[in-house]
Amino acid sequence: MSEERPVSLAKEPEKEPQPDVTPAGGMAVSSSAARYEPEGVGGQEPAGRFWSVRRCPAAFVALVLLLAAALLLYDVASVRADRPVGAWRRRLADEFATRPLDDPWVIAAAGSAVVLGLVLIVLALTPGLRGLLPMRRDSAVLRAGIERRAAAVVLRDRGLQVPGVRAVRVRVGRRRVRVRAQAHFRDLHEVRADLDEVLEDGIAGLGLARQPALTVQVRRPKG
Structure with missing residues (x-):
């Protein structure tokens, strides 16, 4: 329970008349x-x-961005150093060039990205702590x-x-x-x-x- 403090009320709220209803069954x-x-x-x-801090979603997004940036930086540094391009990069480029948009894997990946993005947007725009x-x-x-x-x-x-x-x-x-x-x-x-x-x-x-x-x-x- 969060920090509480005594509250004094200036006057009692007026009570509204309550309807009497007696359904079957007593x-x-x-x-x-x-x-x-x-x-x-x-x-x-x-x-x-109260707004939730949501440390776990923020840490997840930061970790994904960090890994993606580190991978991209490593690839760029390898190219600048005249090293051969990694096999994963050739394969990824071939997949992007040859795989059709109606492929089940492409649809599943796109749908997962959309759902994850919507979840993150909802978490960012709602207070939480219900x-x-x-x-x-x-x-x-x-x-x-x-x-x-x-x-x-x-x-x-x-x-x-x-x-x-x-x-x-x-x-x-x-x-x-x-x-x-x-x-x-x-x-x-x-x-x-x-x-x-x-x-x-x-x-x-x-x-x-x-x-x-x-x-x-x-x-x-x-x-």
Whole structure:
């Protein structure tokens, strides 16, 4: 988990009315609309996503370029020194001159190069680190984040404190938090309402830069 710092909220977010839905099978479901707090307001610095360093792809590209440059430099030096041209160079020139473009090996090599290039472009243009959620920024020199698994553990522990809850499963995404709980006593709608309140407070207490929406499902354990 990245470096965290306490976050104080000026006021609690207003709670929207939750629809009560009771599908067949004894289950209570609630879903809150997605609410994204604008960044860079209230004296806070905008908090964007963390960018991955991606050392392995960068090292791979650098190694390939280094080997290609070393091979080319060696060939040029051999020609300048009046040494006979290597057999690999003659064979490569013959292959380029005689092999047709519809040859399976040529198509496979071209397709592999295109796929590798697209992968490198995607890695260069996307931030990555999807498992790390940015937190609110109060300073331009300090950034904090929390891992999704750590946030899920915090919310799960908060959910287990609700009376009647037997088990809780939490999945934290960038836009939505999905919670599935089992209640062995109390009315399902009462348990779900308490879970909504507790988990919304828990999400607000995480200090995320963007507050995700909350979806809660409560059902009876099987058997």
